[in-house]
Amino acid sequence: MSTGDVVAGSGAAGYQHIVRLADVQKYFGAVQALKNINLAIGRNEIVGLIGDNGAGKSTLIKTLTGVLKPSAGRIFIREEEVDLDDYSVHMAHKLAIQTVFQDKSLGEKQPLWRNFFVGRQITNRLGFIDIKQEKAIAEEILKKAIGFRGAGITVESTVKQLSGGERQGIAIGRAMHFKADLIILDEPTVALAVKEVRKVLDFVRRIKTQGHACIYIEHNLAHVHEVADRLVVLDRGEIVAEVRPEDMTVPELTEYLIDLQQSH
């Protein structure tokens, strides 16, 4: 892949679901991490994914984004079935699906500009990186999209030097830059200050107004309740419920999840 990948699909007409999982299973050895997952995400909805630790949220996301290969089942992207043997993170990127993984999206010791482009570098035919261009674009993302006013952060700063909120900002800014149709956020507000949480939630809303979809994994029910159109509850690898935020208040939802845990 040479210069900045052409983003597929943004304009492609005629699909109802950006992504659909059909009977997806995932085993790790003998342990079944995902059971019969059937889940469809509309083209501009925000779906909150909730559930206890170990419920399979991360496994589900990794399967969806090509990090893990499902043991069985089918994945459709824009109603077209994906060849699972061929599916990869790279392919997901090309299909305009971007993930912001909690704590796992950025290379700690690497400068920000490399972090923006790694995996889809702007290169010449021999694979040499156009550093000047990458830095210039990174600079722009840093200024515009994320609104970094943080003291002394430049494209040369390493991730190590950033706060938790700044890291999320970088990862989200990267996803935005690459014009994802589906942005997956894996607990983006963990370890963030209140002010930074607001920024992230505002961003999530913006995804929708721009006509894109979002899967939002969150522990903090208040956060996800606030922005999601629909909440999908995962328990021990299975989807056990779907809730509309208007049908259940945050305390009710909390109660429900606690009951679910105690039923184990």
Place this chain on the structure above:
Amino acid sequence: MAAPAAIRRLDALPIILVFGLLLLLFMATAPNVFLAPNIYTTFLSTLPPLILLAMGLTFVIGAGEIDLSFPSVLAFSGFVFAILFKEYQLGWLAFLIGLLSGVLVGWINGLLVARLGIPSFIATLGTQFFWAGMATVLSGGKSYALRGAEDSSVWGWLVGRFQFGGDDYAWFNQISIQALWTALIVATLWLILNRHRFGEHVLFIGDSNDVAQVVGIDVAKEKIRLFTLMGGLAALAAILLTLENKNYFGNQGQGYLLLAIAAVLIGGTSIFGGRATILGSLFGCFIVMVIETGLVASGLEGSWVRTVQGLVFLVAIIFYLFVDEPQRRAALWQKLAIGGSARPQP
């Protein structure tokens, strides 16, 4: 803050300064050796194998892996080259096959690590024994003297000397051509580490396999490439070494294990991966070599050399640990702070 930025960009600066100081020190303690040109032209012919190994290791260690098998490549590929060159008179073909034999060893290392998931420390320890044993078995423990090698074009092009006329033994006629090849390779690898996609992937893999995977790097494929590169460079080192000595010894790889790894780590490549410096490794090689020569020339017994090298190696690692890994440093303090809060947090 322009100055610190410029210094940060030249990340090998501390190590270059250390080298400069060592050189000055030895110029003072052994002026007749270090103030004459011959020692430096000698370095030009003896350093290239070490530098080539260190270059490959810079990538391997930068990726958070290790390769312990290269001493056996020095033996095995050296043997393959020597027998084809001497017994079968294959000339350049011997060079090519010798090179490929190292590439093969590296590729197998890569498969063991990336496809089978064996930790590289264990995998390459195993292959180290295997290929060293193979070299001994195939050569029957014999060494091969490559008498008359200097008449061949292989010798001339790989390890010949630039001729500037006059006395053959004058220092300016002792500048070896392998120094030029090595310099070109170093420059190319610098570009690859710092400017090429592969180099960036190596550093992200070294940073974290998880992150590398999530951002879309084919971690397994890049690791196989990594070890293959290392194998190829080790084979080239083996051939240069064999030609330069005009002799193949079964144990010619011995001693390089510590030296090459030490050179890379002294140079500032992170032992935890994620950060690597070609220039640092180059000067790391200079330091390792100048210590060896300098101590002996200053009148110390040869047996001291390894002791001092080991010491410098440890000091360098501790230094980098403290500069670059503050969280690990903090953990170390905590371990040392028996009874709790007495020690200030650095």
